[in-house]
Amino acid sequence: MIDDSKVEVRIVDESKGKGLYAKEKITKDSVILEEDPLVSCQFSWNAAYGYKxxxxxxxxxxxALENAQRLTAGQVEEMPYPECCTTDKSKIVSCPDCGVEYCSEICQTEALNQHHRVLCLQTTERNVDIHPLLKLEETWKQMHYPPETSSVLLIVRLLARILQAPDRSAAIQQMLSFCHRSVNEDKDLAHKFLGSEFAQHISILHDLLVKAVPNEGIEQFLTLEGFQSLLALIGTNGQGVGTSAISQWVKNVTEMELPEMERKGIDKFIDWLYDQMEENVGQFLNNEGVALYTLQSACNHSCIPNAEPSFLHNNHRLSLIAVRDILEGEEILISYLDECTLTRSRHSRQKELTKNYLFQCKCPKCSEQAGDPDVTSDEDQNMSDEMSD
Structure with missing residues (x-):
């Protein structure tokens, strides 16, 4: 599902390629577009630690109660206003062959039609010493401890989606439309994505991938160069996804009209709940995963973005929200950097963008700061400390 009535993809210029533009005026805080991903998957460690x-x-x-009990190590006995929980466990279904669970029959059918027929592991195959798909996931997990940023299983689902597509050539073209880079750029991005410690193991991941999925019709992606291109694709286009039963409960409770004393009591409970969860699991509160979005991936970067991704439906459907008014014909820009990095020096921001995305940002903020010293924020702080000493 894609709601793209307010936007269109255009070619920006030769250096940037395509971009996303507003077809009408869009007001601050409104939804610019909504889209379901081409593919998505949960992070492997996130699933292994019991995030269902x-x-x-x-x-x-x-x-919400089960979520709170797990994240506080059993310190919550009951949740007030249980009607504010959005999880309907009566709709949960599982694959009869491999046991993976879905929130509804609709999702089960979607998965079966898109990729699960290729990737379903029979119960007898679910042994890491036997099945190459499980070997691939375990190898990946040893390279990517939390906090996770992507998953090799996204590549697996991409390839399975092509294999199951009614029009295989169209599915391939849709995937290739994400970006076009040279072989050397793909190799460089793949190595940076894996990290210096694990870049030398790329051939191991490649060999496992080749054994994990059927090869017919997707041979171009199963060469070493093809695999490096796919790693570069998910590394530069993958969008993090977070969902939470507790956050939805909190949102619904917060929106309730309550007497003042009752509101103070529930606010105190929510503060206590988050304190207990943070003490037990740190910042790892959500079900976390990664997805590829066709329209969102067309958004270029700015250090002063006019839009940001959000997950209003508590699933992988992405909502792009305007953070200020956007004029008709204006390019819609998001930040590829996290909030913390955005506050750092121009040199720090450019260093991150060059390393992870192979471009130099020329947004108004970077242009205005072009005369600033070419030092990272840490280096700048060290210099200030030395001068004050």
Missing amino acids: ACDNCLRPLET
Whole structure:
């Protein structure tokens, strides 16, 4: 599903390629577009630590109470206003062959039609010493401890989607439309994506991938160069997804009209709840995963973005929200950097963008700061400390 009535993709210029533009005036805080991803998957460690999510859309499979009990190590006995929980466990279904769970029959059917027929592991195959798909995931996990940023299983689902597509050539073209880079650029991005410690193991991942999926019709992606291109694709276009039964409960409770004393009591409970969860699991509160979005991936970067991704439906459906008014014909820009990095020096921002995306940002903020010293924020702080000493 894609709601793209307010936007269109255009060619920006030769250096940037395509970009996303507003077809009408869009007001601050409004939804610019909504789209379901081409593919998505939960992070492997996130699933291993018991974060239960739909294997198709990442919607939570726990109730708010179950979620709170797990994240506080059993310190919560009951949740007030249980009607504010959005998880409907009566709709949860599982694959009869491999046991993976879905939030509804709709999601189960979607997954089956898109990729699960290729990737379904029979119960007898679910042994890491036997099945190459499980070997691939375990090898990946040893390279990517939390906090996770992507998953090799996204590549697996991409390839399975092509294999199951009614029009295989169209599915291939859709995937190739994400970006076009040279072989050397793909290799450089793949190595940076894996990290210096694990870049030398790329051939191991490649060999496991080749054994994990059928080869017929996708040979171009199963060469070493093809695999490096896919790693570069998910590394530069993958969008993090987070869902939470508790966050939805909190949102619904917060929107309730309550007497003042009752509101103070529930606010105090929510503060206590988050303190207990943070003490037990740190910042790892959500079901987390990664997805590829066709329209969102067309958005170029700016250090002063006018839009940001959000997940209003508590599943993998992405909503792009305007953070200021956007004029008709204006390019819609997001930040490829996290909020913390955006506050750092121009040199720090450019260093991150060059390393991870192979471009120099020329947004108004970077242009205005072009005369600033070419030092990172840390180096600048060290210099200031030395001068004050």
